[in-house]
Amino acid sequence: MTFDFDLFVIGGGSGGVRAARIAAGEHGARVAIAEESRMGGTCVIRGCVPKKLMIFASQAEAAAAEARGYGWKEATAGQFNWDAFKTRLDSELDRLEGAYTSGLVGADVTIIRQRARLVDSHTVELADGQRLTAKHILIAVGGRPQLPGIPGEELGMISDDLFLMDRVPGRILVVGGGFIACEFATILAGLGAKTTLSYRGDAVLRGFDDEMRGHVTQQLRNIGVDVQLGSMPSALAKAGEEIAVTFADGQVQRYDAVMWATGRQPYTKGLGLEEVGVKLGRKGQIVVDEWSQTSVPSIFAVGDVTDRVNLTPVAIREGHSFADTVFGARPRKVDHTLVASAVYTRPHELATIGLTEEEAAARGPADVFVSSFRPMRSLFAGSEARAVMKLIVDATTDKVLGCHIFGPEAGEMIQMVAIPIGMGATKADFDNAMAVHPTLAEELVTMRKPTRRIGDSTAAQEVQAVTA
Ligand SMILES: Cc1cc2nc3c(=O)[nH]c(=O)nc-3n(C[C@H](O)[C@H](O)[C@H](O)COP(=O)(O)OP(=O)(O)OC[C@H]3O[C@@H](n4cnc5c(N)ncnc54)[C@H](O)[C@@H]3O)c2cc1C
Numbered sequence: 322m323t324f325d326f327d328l329f330v331i332g333g334g335s336g337g338v339r340a341a342r343i344a345a346g347e348h349g350a351r352v353a354i355a356e357e358s359r360m361g362g363t364c365v366i367r368g369c370v371p372k373k374l375m376i377f378a379s380q381a382e383a384a385a386a387e388a389r390g391y392g393w394k395e396a397t398a399g400q401f402n403w404d405a406f407k408t409r410l411d412s413e414l415d416r417l418e419g420a421y422t423s424g425l426v427g428a429d430v431t432i433i434r435q436r437a438r439l440v441d442s443h444t445v446e447l448a449d450g451q452r453l454t455a456k457h458i459l460i461a462v463g464g465r466p467q468l469p470g471i472p473g474e475e476l477g478m479i480s481d482d483l484f485l486m487d488r489v490p491g492r493i494l495v496v497g498g499g500f501i502a503c504e505f506a507t508i509l510a511g512l513g514a515k516t517t518l519s520y521r522g523d524a525v526l527r528g529f530d531d532e533m534r535g536h537v538t539q540q541l542r543n544i545g546v547d548v549q550l551g552s553m554p555s556a557l558a559k560a561g562e563e564i565a566v567t568f569a570d571g572q573v574q575r576y577d578a579v580m581w582a583t584g585r586q587p588y589t590k591g592l593g594l595e596e597v598g599v600k601l602g603r604k605g606q607i608v609v610d611e612w613s614q615t616s617v618p619s620i621f622a623v624g625d626v627t628d629r630v631n632l633t634p635v636a637i638r639e640g641h642s643f644a645d646t647v648f649g650a651r652p653r654k655v656d657h658t659l660v661a662s663a664v665y666t667r668p669h670e671l672a673t674i675g676l677t678e679e680e681a682a683a684r685g686p687a688d689v690f691v692s693s694f695r696p697m698r699s700l701f702a703g704s705e706a707r708a709v710m711k712l713i714v715d716a717t718t719d720k721v722l723g724c725h726i727f728g729p730e731a732g733e734m735i736q737m738v739a740i741p742i743g744m745g746a747t748k749a750d751f752d753n754a755m756a757v758h759p760t761l762a763e764e765l766v767t768m769r770k771p772t773r774r775i776g777d778s779t780a781a782q783e784v785q786a787v788t789a
């Protein structure tokens with residue numbers, strides 16, 4: 322049977338663009354990619370990139386305060402002008418979209434600027450009705466925000482809308498306690514919005530190391546965010562120019578804007594997956610094996626739509642591995658076990674890799690090394706902000722199982738720590754590294770005595786029994 326293409330990619334985001342470029346440019350496959358919106362996808366157009374630029378924009382007041390602490394007596398941030406920032410942001414996103422597009426053009430990928438859906442295991446249908454066939458189809462359609470399902474929820478914004486606002490709201494309610502809620506509360510407070518964060522749990526960032534969750538929650542309060550824990554909106558209603566939010570405890574508060582940061586879900590609706598026989602999981606995610614292959618052998622899926630680890634570098638690695646495996650005769654699987662990540666709060670980020678203290682305690686005996694200190698740079702400028710670094714070490718093998726850093730540019734540090742931890746480094750290996758002084762990161766190689774021992778042999782035996 323002959324096909325129009327060797328590979329048809331649905332979705333021009335992190336995973337799809339990488340797979341298309343490698344399959345065509347490096348392995349000579351005939352590739353088409355369909356994108357219904359802007360090339361680059363969530364990360365480039367409405368995620369990582371504009372988010373981080375907004376984090377930078379939101380730090381001018383803090384930078385001015387630090388400058389005053391260093392003797393620049395009159396330093397002030399001046400007046401933030403959203404329009405000026407937005408104009409620069411838009412042109413940067415245009416530039417990046419252009420770079421992604423030209424990368425594909427350079428690799429001889431056929432670009433189709435339309436929505437696509439599956440018709441059968443080798444055929445896709447475009448929005449204009451045209452049908453195209455391919456030997457392999459890759460689904461890389463990403464995810465979409467998930468709303469809480471309460472009356473009036475359509476009055477709230479989603480993270481996409483934050484990049485399109487015509488002004489910074491005066492008072493905003495951010496609902497949720499994950500990555501997006503913490504980062505956007507930081508941005509909005511930094512840009513001058515009176516920001517409230519409503520989260521149903523008892524500390525933000527569920528799933529992260531508990532001690533570190535406490536520090537992030539406290540930092541949000543320190544930068545002026547009104548953090549309401551154990552709190553849940555139950556309805557939204559228009560009240561003139563404002564939004565009246567009724568909370569589960571019956572309280573009603575008014576805001577100029579509400580932002581949902583209540584999670585994301587795979588964007589599988591309307592793709593024709595079930596009709597073609599592609600198996601979906603409980604959250605609507607595409608179920609794939611270790612090769613990113615779905616239950617239909619000619620159809621593969623990568624990135625957020627598979628709901629494995631929903632981060633850009635993971636989607637990129639999955640797309641690249643798929644292309645090498647299927648078109649490059651170079652079989653490559655993706656290891657999802659040790660993925661570093663960072664939450665870009667400010668002044669301190671939270672960055673992490675490996676086991677949390679709670680996970681390690683359930684696994685068996687481990688030593689926890691914690692260093693908490695006021696970094697020299699901010700301390701000198703009069704800040705009380707504390708950085709915290711934590712290493713979790715297997716008490717039997719000395720292997721470093723986890724590292725958690727709450728501090729300035731923690732994301733930059735964890736990237737480097739990810740290398741030795743991925744190689745199976747021991748605490749002795751960390752200790753052998755000579756410190757670079759004076760830096761923040763030197764704490765990671767100078768923690769001599771454990772702060773506490775966690776886990777016990779009973780827990781270790783239980784884990785062994787379960788995994789045996
Ligand atoms: C606000 C925010 C901030 C984030 N920050 C970070 C961060 O700092 N670091 C990090 O690692 N990750 C971050 N992420 C997560 C990251 O953006 C995603 O993990 C990543 O983009 C997933 O890539 P993907 O290829 O799976 O999907 P996406 O990048 O979402 O791409 C999917 C593409 O498919 C297109 N599409 C969908 N359906 C169709 C169809 N039927 N036909 C044609 N095209 C279609 C979409 O328009 C989209 O362009 C953030 C996410 C958000 C929302």
Ligand SMILES: NC(=O)c1ccc[n+]([C@@H]2O[C@H](COP(=O)([O-])OP(=O)(O)OC[C@H]3O[C@@H](n4cnc5c(N)ncnc54)[C@H](O)[C@@H]3O)[C@@H](O)[C@H]2O)c1
Nearest residue numbers: 469497498499500501502582583584585631632663664665
């Ligand atoms: N810096 C980064 O790497 C970065 C930044 C942003 C997003 N991301 C990725 O995007 C994903 C999505 O981010 P997110 O923050 O939307 O999701 P998340 O899963 O991290 O957090 C969702 C939050 O919403 C809460 N929630 C869920 N349903 C709710 C409901 N009905 N009512 C009230 N609260 C509810 C949850 O308790 C949780 O706190 C992340 O998991 C991450 O993979 C990464």
